Amino acid sequence: MPILITTAYTTTEYLLKAVELNLVKYLVKPIAEETLLETLELSFKKIESRCPTVIRLSSQHQYDTYNHTLIFDKNIIKLTVSQTKLLDILITNKNRAVSYQEIENYIWIEKAMSSAAIRSLVNSIRTIINKETIENVSKIGYKIKLYE
Numbered sequence: 001m002p003i004l005i006t007t008a009y010t011t012t013e014y015l016l017k018a019v020e021l022n023l024v025k026y027l028v029k030p031i032a033e034e035t036l037l038e039t040l041e042l043s044f045k046k047i048e049s050r051c052p053t054v055i056r057l058s059s060q061h062q063y064d065t066y067n068h069t070l071i072f073d074k075n076i077i078k079l080t081v082s083q084t085k086l087l088d089i090l091i092t093n094k095n096r097a098v099s100y101q102e103i104e105n106y107i108w109i110e111k112a113m114s115s116a117a118i119r120s121l122v123n124s125i126r127t128i129i130n131k132e133t134i135e136n137v138s139k140i141g142y143k144i145k146l147y148e
Contacts, residue, residue, distance in 0.1 A: 002043035006031060055091055056147040061129045063087055070128070077128060082107050082121055090134065090144035097137035 002024040007014070010028055018026055024046060025039040053066040062071040068084050070077040079087070085107045089098055104113050107121070122134050122142060135143045 002046045004039050004043060055094075057129050057133050057144075058147050061133075061147075063091060065091060079128075080124075083125055083128075086121055086125060087144075090142060091146075094144055094146060097140045097143040099141040101141075103141060 003021050004025045004027060005018050005021075005023060006027045006029060007018075008029045009015075015026060024043050027035065027039060053064060054071075055063045055065060057063055057070075060073050063069070064071060065088070068088060070079055070087070086103065089103060089106045093102075100115060100118055103118055107113070122136075126134055133145055135145055137143050
């Protein structure tokens, strides 16, 4: 979490203790509005760099996890609710395979779905992005491969 301090203290001792917190900025009052805005922007950039909201799925495809939208060459691609939920759960769990059961419970909540329905949903996403984006982990589930 980015930390910024607003204070009236200007002593070196206080400043040195504050620096140990790995601050974004140490602001001495009174604070100019422009300085505060710049500091907040810097804080937001630090947060986004740690946990980006736009994830690259291919050289041309990006997924905005905040708005739940797929972007192709700066154009939004319409997705069904199920396709969006599938991308959400795979990206949220990008470092592991998501089981068939987890996918079923997340997308269809209280309805049971066949493995063919899940495969069909995955294939619909693969058609839009590319086949290598979603990997089948045999007898476990699916894992997303993010573009680097």
